[in-house]
Amino acid sequence: MARRDSVSRNPADEASSLVARPRRRSTLKDVARLAGVSPMTVSNVVNGTLRGYNEETRDRVLEAIERANYRPDIAARSLRTDRRMAVGMLVVQTGRRFLADPYITSLLDGLCAGLNQRGYSLVLQGLHVDELATASLVQQLQTDGLCVLMSGNFMASTAFRATLKAMRQPIVMFQQPQPDPDGDICSLRQDDFDGGRVVCEHLVQRGARHVVAVVPELDWPAMSARVAGARHFIEASGARTRMTVLTSTDESAAATQGAVEGFMASHARFDAIFAGNDQMAIATHRLLTRRQLRIPEDVMVAGFNGLDFIDYFGTRLTTVRSPAFELGQLGAYHMVKRIETGAFDSRAITLPTELMIGTTT
Known part of the structure; x- marks a missing residue:
């Protein structure tokens, strides 16, 4: 054999x-x-x-x-662990262009990068404020946790809060003015109030006597905090400077320029404009330049967020750097840790902002 x-x-x-x-x-x-x-x-x-x-x-x-x-095999893993290995992200506002704002896309970039590193995917949905109850992320159990960025104050939105809490999922709220004391919720934001304060202090130190703040009508808590911080500095410092707040119908160049042009038509004298974000600041800069006003000699211009796209603007804009990407990464870290351990490490975290002085002030 x-x-x-x-x-x-x-x-x-x-x-x-x-x-x-x-x-x-x-x-x-x-x-x-x-x-x-x-x-x-x-x-x-x-x-x-x-x-x-x-x-x-x-x-x-x-x-x-x-x-x-x-x-x-994600499906098999989900059966074994009762996890879907996915995190939802709701962007809730009154407009329809949910990803038009560079701040939102930068935050989502950080969130997605952080989730990818930890083996989780991101399920994104943009919603009008009236569509929350019928949203697929709310109606169907697709995720292990939910992140939310919304216009308006979450604590004041009783029905909205009740709908989200009824899902019985951990929630990370981005850019809300104060944390929710109840429920399985972590609040992550940047210090917009201090950002508004320091940029206004800078303008006053450069000689501003009438600061015009231009912000969109849509109620973003971050925008309100920036204006509040600027106003607080003027009031607390006793500076001989006044402040006027203009609202534009939205953040577009046409709407921003229309609001500023309307104010200029009243022949009001002003020497500084603090825009709610950088795209509004750039639109204002172009309008003033077209009107043959010198910047910063006649009017100083400052923006907010300091995201990478402003490098394509020919002038170095004075702005406040927002840690949007880092905020998204932090959201991923805390959400995944909550999913895997059963509890959030912290209920509220605030990241600092940073003044970036350019040639427009």
């Missing part, structure tokens, strides 16, 4: 066999065999669990995942 020799396979042979059988989907056990580790270690690496392996082992597992073309 012929003797059957035992044949040992090396990892390269295992990878070849997996590639040679394209109809069979690679499993977690296949990856473990390729990497020479236990299936539990592979599971920990795939799920981002930082225990049971070192960096060298992690790199070996990741290489095996790539060689085996392994893709985790």
Whole structure:
């Protein structure tokens, strides 16, 4: 009788066999065999669990995942863990262009990056304020937690609060003036009040005697906080400076310029404009330049947010840097930690803003 020799396979042979059988989907056990580790270690690496392996082992597992073309079965994982590995994001306002504001897109960029690092996906929905009750993210259980950025004051929106809390999901609220003392909610915001205060202080120090603040009609708590901070500085410092608040129908260049032109038509004298955000500041700058006013000699102009797009503006704008991207990343961190541990580390966090002095003041 012929003797059957035992044949040992090396990892390269295992990878070849997996590639040679394209109809069979690679499993977690296949990856473990390729990497020479236990299936539990592979599971920990795939799920981002930082225990049971070192960096060298992690790199070996990741290489095996790539060689085996392994893709985790999210549906199966959800059945085992009761997690959907997804976080919802609601952008709620009265307008329809939910992603037109660079601040919102920067915050979403940070949120998405933070969730990706932790193995979670983002489900995004833009809503009109009257559509919340019928929103798919509210009607269908698609996510493990919900992030919300809304116009208006969340604490004053009784029906809105009740609808979200009835979902029984953890909630991260962005850019709300105060945290909700009840419910499973974490409030993350930037210090818009102080940002408004420091930019107004800068304008007054540069000699401003009449500051005109131009903001959109839509009630964003952050805009209100910026104006409140500017007004507080004037009142608290005793500066011989007055402040006028203009509202434009929206944040577009046409609406902003229309509001400023209407004010200029009244022949009011002013020497500084503090716009609610940078795009409104740039629109104002262009209008004043067209009117042959010198900036900053005749009128100083300051904006808010300091996002990357202002680098394309030919003039270095004085503005306040908003940590929008960092705020999104922080939201991802706290949401995932809440999902995985059952409790938020903190109920309210405020990030600082920073004055960036340009050539327009």
